[in-house]
Amino acid sequence: MKRCKKCKLLKPLKDFDKHTNMKDNHISICKECKKENNRKYQQKYWEKNKEKLSIKKKEYFQSPTGIWSILRENRSKRKISKEDFVKWYDNQLRRCAYCNIEEKEIIGTIFKKRKVSRLQIDRKNPNKSYQKNNIVLACPQCNWMKGSYFNFNQMKLIGQVLKKIRKNKIK
Ligand SMILES: [Zn+2]
Ligand SMILES: [Zn+2]
Numbered sequence: 001m002k003r004c005k006k007c008k009l010l011k012p013l014k015d016f017d018k019h020t021n022m023k024d025n026h027i028s029i030c031k032e033c034k035k036e037n038n039r040k041y042q043q044k045y046w047e048k049n050k051e052k053l054s055i056k057k058k059e060y061f062q063s064p065t066g067i068w069s070i071l072r073e074n075r076s077k078r079k080i081s082k083e084d085f086v087k088w089y090d091n092q093l094r095r096c097a098y099c100n101i102e103e104k105e106i107i108g109t110i111f112k113k114r115k116v117s118r119l120q121i122d123r124k125n126p127n128k129s130y131q132k133n134n135i136v137l138a139c140p141q142c143n144w145m146k147g148s149y150f151n152f153n154q155m156k157l158i159g160q161v162l163k164k165i166r167k168n169k170i171k
Helices: 031-048 050-062 064-077 082-090 140-146 152-166
Strands: 016-018 026-030 120-123 135-138
Touching: 016 031, 026 031, 031 050, 050 064, 064 082, 064 120, 120 140, 135 140, 140 152
Parallel strands: none
Antiparallel strands: 016 026, 120 135
């Protein structure tokens, strides 16, 4: 038995983590107190670095690897490796496959109350997985309009109309 320095309770040795530098080869606070300490430490660390961490998180989800990792949300629907995806992403012209708008033109605009930060990954055929030859970059408007209502070719036509509307050619 050993008394924990923190909670002052007498507990069996097995409730203390092993450590060879200690006299009895166990650390001075019990496992439960250690867990609690870790939790507090992590919370403090997070609070202290909240801003930095959230910027890092944002940056990550803007990067090809981060974008790929979100495709995993629906694991069964992703059939492209991280490497292939990054390669594919880096080779894209950063234009919407449907209306042809450039990514830099939409960054910072608002769509459905959310700030647009990049083009989205759309599946040409939504019944197929995220895989080579089935993914394209699409602006949020086109991605949303296409949904599961229009197929790729139909949406391409709609994209051309949208482009004209944006340029005030159709009123
Ligand atoms: Zn304790
Ligand atoms: Zn578009």
